[in-house]
Amino acid sequence: MGFFDFLTEEIAIDLGTANTLIIHKDKVVVDSPSIVAIDRTTNKVIAIGLEASMMQGKTHENIKTIRPLKDGVIADFNASEQMINMLIKSIPTLKKKLFTPSLRMVICIPSGITEVEMRAVRESAERVNGKEVYLIHEPMAAAIGIGIDIKQPKGNMIVDIGGGTTEIAVIALSGIVCDKSVKIAGDVFTNDIVYYMRRQHNLYVGERTAEKIKITIGAALEDLDNPPEEMSVQGRDLLTGKPKQAIVSYREVAKSLDKSILRIEDAIMEALSQTPPELAV
Numbered sequence: 001m002g003f004f005d006f007l008t009e010e011i012a013i014d015l016g017t018a019n020t021l022i023i024h025k026d027k028v029v030v031d032s033p034s035i036v037a038i039d040r041t042t043n044k045v046i047a048i049g050l051e052a053s054m055m056q057g058k059t060h061e062n063i064k065t066i067r068p069l070k071d072g073v074i075a076d077f078n079a080s081e082q083m084i085n086m087l088i089k090s091i092p093t094l095k096k097k098l099f100t101p102s103l104r105m106v107i108c109i110p111s112g113i114t115e116v117e118m119r120a121v122r123e124s125a126e127r128v129n130g131k132e133v134y135l136i137h138e139p140m141a142a143a144i145g146i147g148i149d150i151k152q153p154k155g156n157m158i159v160d161i162g163g164g165t166t167e168i169a170v171i172a173l174s175g176i177v178c179d180k181s182v183k184i185a186g187d188v189f190t191n192d193i194v195y196y197m198r199r200q201h202n203l204y205v206g207e208r209t210a211e212k213i214k215i216t217i218g219a220a221l222e223d224l225d226n227p228p229e230e231m232s233v234q235g236r237d238l239l240t241g242k243p244k245q246a247i248v249s250y251r252e253v254a255k256s257l258d259k260s261i262l263r264i265e266d267a268i269m270e271a272l273s274q275t276p277p278e279l280a281v
Contacts, residue, residue: 007101008102008103008131009103009104010024010103010104010105011023011104011105012105013084013106013125014107014138014141015069015074015084015107015109016069016162016164017069017071017072017162017165018162018163018187019031019034019163020033020049020083020084020087024093025093029092030091032048032049033052034068034069035052035053035056035066035067036048036052036066036067036083037052037055037065038063038066039062040061040063040064041062045079045082046063048082048083048086049087053208056206056207056208057206068083069164071110071164071183072113072138072163072164072181073110073120073121073164074117074124077120084124084128100129102129102130102131103128103129103130103131104130104131104132104134105125105130105133105134107121107136108137108138108141109138110138110165111137111138111139111176112165112180112181118135121135122135137167137169137179138162139158139160139171140169140171142167148171150171150173150174152172152173153172155171155279156171156172157268157271158170159264161185161186162185163185164185164186165183166182166184166264167179168181168271169271170275172279177275177276178271180271184263184264189214189218189257189260190210190211190214191210192257193205193210193214194207194210195256196252196253197210197235198238200252201235202237202238202239203235203238203244203246204237205235206235209233209234209235213248214253216231217229217231217248217249217253218250218253218257219251219254220254222251222254222255224250228250230247230249230250231247232246233245233246233247233248
């Protein structure tokens with residue numbers, strides 16, 4: 001314990017392709033979409049998170065909305081740094097502080113990340129007042145979070161489907177024995193739904209609408225015990241160009257996601273094939 005430890009705050013950040021979460025004092029204090037709106041003329045950030053996500057698909061030529069993280073890693077360094085900075089500043093308990101505290105951070109990273117991508121995460125954290133920055137692999141964080149005893153000499157498989165990547169890992173003795181990371185996840189599911197709506201209903205829907213369909217009636221199986229109700233979807237008719245409404249069921253969503261889910265299943269089988277036989281029992 002140093003003399004200035006009272007000026008240090010501890011936070012944990014889950015930098016996701018779709019959403020960013022910040023935990024402070026065992027509470028989720030920020031849960032915000034990982035989107036930044038930038039003014040093209042001045043190159044300044046005008047909105048982040050929910051506010052920027054409301055602008056998505058509705059902007060004029062002077063404003064662009066970007067997602068600074070792609071496939072679980074930083075794609076736009078400046079935008080991600082400004083987003084992290086603004087999200088940290090929005091933490092209610094830190095706002096009240098007289099001095100800006102130094103931060104001790106733990107940040108989740110995908111298991112298939114390269115050294116360069118890892119350095120980008122570390123540097124952007126250090127530039128927003130991160131005194132100590134620790135990186136933890138997402139499957140490991142997920143295992144600890146759901147209460148698995150990771151120290152045991154037995155294998156636990158974690159499948160973490162995020163926005164940009166699906167992380168599959170077998171964990172034993174506090175380490176990752178084998179892992180597989182595939183770039184088939186929530187974003188690809190959203191695109192699958194957009195493509196299905198165009199093909200089956202001749203309806204052009206935006207990314208936000210497809211995301212809403214996925215969250216409301218998304219399913220991986222065509223037979224469910226408690227199926228969700230059908231959903232009314234607004235979009236643009238590809239033939240006439242006029243606004244049009246279509247009714248979509250969960251079975252259709254399951255059909256549209258079929259190929260992507262098969263690829264995740266293949267990746268799980270591949271991870272299992274790399275698992276030592278003693279753990280695969």
